[in-house]
Amino acid sequence: MDLFSAIDVSKHYANHKALDKVSINVPEGSIFGLLGPNGAGKTTLIRIINQIIAPDEGDLFFRGHKLEANDVAKIGYLPEERGLYKKMTVGEQSMYLAQLKGLSRHEAQQRLNYWFEKFEIKNWWNRKVEELSKGMQQKVQFLVTIIHEPTLLIFDEPFSGFDPINTNLLKEEILAQKDKGATIIFSTHNMASVEELCDHIALINRSRVILDGHVRDIKRAYKTNTYEISYNTYEGNLRDLLPETFEVLDQSRDIDHLHARIRIPMDGTPNDLLKSLLPHVTIYALHELIPNMNDIFINAVTGPNPQPVTLN
């Protein structure tokens, strides 16, 4: 079941279209990656989900009903452009933001105590935000985003400004939120973290969704039937051993072995490759090259005549 879905959402600004009939479905309990180059319309979509701006057309559904004003209390949002009041103390500020999300004073205090203890930042409570480092501020920011235990969490570039240790802490925390049942929309340019975290993605380019579905399915669709082999004892060109329909992408060598990347025709299997090679070379390894999200991203965005692909 989808926790959140947008159907044919469009948003125009004076001289450009920020979103053009964008539809996404965010399954409950998933981590949903919202990808796309700069200026594609991701932030506009996220702001529409947060009801910061209203779409010109289209419908938004949240937990089965049309998205309404009260739903903001169930959504946690960590914007890309984020910050805190510099002159306010950490504690006071956290209390303020938590209460704005609808928590009572008492509740806010209790939960903040818990989280400050967990993040080991109790001694920051009375310090002004301007005295904290950027990473420390991000921690506070993250904490107030999840303090009201939202069912939908939206992170826009959450890892920018974190060192590797804190990035890990944050990742774990995001996964922990998922385990608790939260659904997460996650917008980033960092494809490694998409691969690591996301179950589903939607790729937006030039105001449209051009790729959308389960990460596993997308990868499968983008497979090119390419394999890498490591071999020895053959010094000639592998090209000469293979049928014409096989394509040798490159060959290289290191201290132990020779390597080659070979694309097999779509109806072929690795067995066909082995059949051709086994009589002539000693094979040490063979594995399929699965495209990573980075390649898929670049391919989908810059590829010739990109067509919308939907895999569900």
Next chain:
Amino acid sequence: MKKIFLIIQREYLTRVRKRSFIVMTILGPILMAAVVVVPVYLAKRTNETKTVAVIDETGIFFEKFKDSDNIKFHYLVSDIGTAKSNFRKSGDHALLYIPKTDVTLPANAILYSENSVNINVKSYIRNVMSKQIEELKLEAQLRALQTGNKTPISVDDILRSVKTNVDILTLKIGDDGKEEKSYTEVSMILGMFAGILIYFFIFMFGSQVMRGVIEEKTSRIVEVIISSVKPFQLMMGKIIGVGMVGLTQFLLWVVLTFGIVTVVTSTLAPKEIQKTATEQIMKQNKSYNPNTIMPEGLEKTSEAKDGAGEVMEALNSVNFPVMIGSFLFFFLFGYLMYAALFAGIGGAVDSEADTQQFMLPITMPLILAIVMAQFIIQDPEGPVAFWFSIIPLTSPVIMMIRIPFGVPYYQVILSMVLLILGFLATTWLASKIYRTGILMYGKKVNYKELWKWIRYKN
């Protein structure tokens, strides 16, 4: 509603706890007290000698007005009509006319002058007259006691029966010799003061709203907040919160200023007058009844009358409930109207340096109002005064200048209604600019762009 209250609370508390707020709260009243006390003090020391012609039909004040360094009196024997027509040629500062009374002692006088009468001259005349009248009354009382025609009564009763308030009506003699009622200094000072205070408050707290919006924008917290509340709530919360800071500051200023002025005037300024007053009473006491011990109460009344009492008496002539009520109204709605505009500007720009081009049209009407104030105070009922006090952008300042002089109710109500409409209009306009502007970073905005934002739907 709960959320907007949270916002108001934050805006209010973070500001009143600031050091600058506390410093301003203490310095403001000191400055204002200085504004009140220093001119009076300086005026007392001025070297220019003013002459006052006196026509005393009662004869009881003959030679009672003593020449001082600043004021010289000379008595005329002509009738008041001739004196008035000759007044312009005489070069006198003022003409004091004490009309004859039949039975009672005189309790009023008319002071004619070409321009406004120096407040010291007026207060001196009032002092001398009331003292003389009180003296005469006291004399009569004492004589009655000595001759045994009257049973002894308490000192309090005597004091009460002799206490006299002298009314001095100030009239202007115009170029054509016509009299027109002159506006008392108190009204002028009060009107000007209230007008300037409103101007100052709108500017100070309006730009605080603007800076607050810019701060939220540059610190990038604004998007976090508007994912919880509507941009309009955030804007209004800020405007109301800052407005309450303004009110708090104003009330503290009023209380502290009154405190300081009262303390200063009652300790420093009137010492001299107190001394002479006491001497005079001692003297007259001796001459009439050497055996009576001087009652303490008598000394005290004269002191109070000459010192702070003088100021208080003048202030008592003002309708304070109306004055304070309308001040609060025009301050609040004037502030609300302008603060919305300031918030709109804050939302549109990235830094304070970019505000210049948008500030001009907002500050123009305010500055115009202050520039016009000096003309309006000369002619508070003229058409210029009327229009400036009706049009919302200038009305908060100009109406406050006019109110101490007395303004017809329909004008005040019209002005108030238009001001409320002005407030609604600017808020509507500003909220449209604000909600688009706060999400725009690094964009140079011009009027064309703002117009586009205003026309966006939602």
